[in-house]
Amino acid sequence: MSGGGSWRFECKFCNTKYVGAHNRVVSHLLKDGGKGVKVCPKVTPQQLANMSKLLNDCKERVKNAAPKSVPLPSSLRNAATSSLDYDMSFTCSNPTSSEVGLKKRKGMGTALEKAFQNNSKEQCDGEIARMFYIGGLSFNLARNPHYRRSYVRASNIPGYVLPGYNALRTTLLQKERKNIELHLQPIKDSWKAKGVSICSDGWSDPQRRPIINLIVANTNGPMMLRAVNSQGEVKSGEMIAELIIECIKEVGHENVVQIITDNASNCVKAGALISAKYHVIFWTPCVVHTLNLVVKNICAPSLQTRNNDDVYDACKWIRPLADDVSLIKNFIMNHGMRLVMFTEHCNLKLLTVASTRFASTLVMFKSLRK
The missing domain is CATH 3.30.420.60 (eRF1 domain 2)
Incomplete structure (x- = not known):
């Protein structure tokens, strides 16, 4: 039974009851001591050896099942090395003789190079880039001003540690909400x-x-x-x-x-x-919704507009034109070679009529005419 974030367990050997997590169970059965729990006096040496082996096997399985860390691209790479090679050590403390020669040829390892820490910068760039790739983040996030400001502020604070999962979803979120409400208060006061x-x-x-x-x-x-x-x-x-x-x-x-x-x-x-x-x-x-219905009725005259012959005769040519334009669009979009030919010779994109978009039929006419 759980309670207070821990579990209540009873030892099957000595029938003693304790409260705690699995590390207290390990300390009790394997006689490690500590963790505020007594060792079990009834565990035999053979049982102790079997449980120790079982624990080590479990740790090894967990270690093997953990995701493998892919090393970052290395900045020290000779000309004969493929562009897909990676720096397996994450550091360049023990370069090979070929890498040392490459440093000397390219002027690397100088005081200027050490001052700017180019290799460290490349490693940091690799970490940030991988965060985008693995997390599926949009590249437009890099244009967010808060993205750049956060890194600039972090680089100027010695020993700064990034906020974790729990801080982002609890305290920081509550603080940001209070801040937004504070800035919205002038709007509420005007109501x-x-x-x-x-x-x-x-x-x-x-x-x-x-x-x-x-x-x-x-x-x-x-x-x-x-x-x-x-x-x-x-x-x-x-x-x-x-x-x-x-x-x-x-x-x-x-x-x-x-x-x-x-x-x-x-x-x-x-x-x-x-x-x-x-x-x-x-x-x-809604005025915009009303105008959309008006444009939609003009582009596709309904049975109600047939009662007014003048209005129907003035607008009836738009519907056949929309059908022809849709036919051309479908012909190009549904055939791969035609679409390739179109994209090579035209910079515009074909637009599809969307019933929930405002004046989409007229927008499609204009795009195809261009």
Whole structure:
């Protein structure tokens, strides 16, 4: 049974009960002493030898199963050596005679070389590069200003040790959150004087989980209140209204001017429920979403527009054109040789119509025309 981060165990030889981790079990059975536990008086020499052998075998298996450390590329490499050779020692304290000759020929080993510690710099560069490769980090991280500042600060602090896993996810995370909240406080202070609009929309994260975000905005700037994972839930009008009402209570209903969502039927119902509960708050459809629907209706006239012959005749040519452009795009994208020919002679990328993107049909027309 676990408790307090340790385990309670009972020795099968002397029936004594102890509390602790596996190292206390080892000290008790193998009669090492220490660890605040008595040695077992009933373990025979043969049993002691067998358990010692078993422990050594387990340590050897763990050691062999551990990931092998791949050495960093060596900066001392003669001309006949392949570019894939590695420095197996991580240091250059005992160079070979050929390496010594290479140092002399290239002027290495001088006082200037030692002052700049070029080899140490290359080893450090290799460690940082391998962190990116093994961790699957984006190379754009190297453009992050905090990335460079952190290394500059660390190089100027003697004996600095990087924060570990637990510090990053606990104390440092809490400290950063408090810092962000402190900088967001001026925006919160403006809510009472200027009022706010609560905006809500749905999207999917990289794991394809449906997320509903809730943002508060006014002239002082937007602020993300929360992002709710709605996986496994029905996005009904009542459910969306409940989420928005929680945000209204957090902001203060007297500070909320309007609710902004898209024109989906469940969002329209949520807006009606909120307006019925708070009479001074009204619902506004998203202007960008409305314009997107307008452009979509122009590019693909529906049956409703057939009732107006003038409008339909003016827009009916766009749909066949979009079909032709999609056919050309599919022909190029689905044939490897055609795609190679296209990329060799054109710097632009073919864009696909996406139903959730704004005016994507017109963007595809423009790209293909160029």
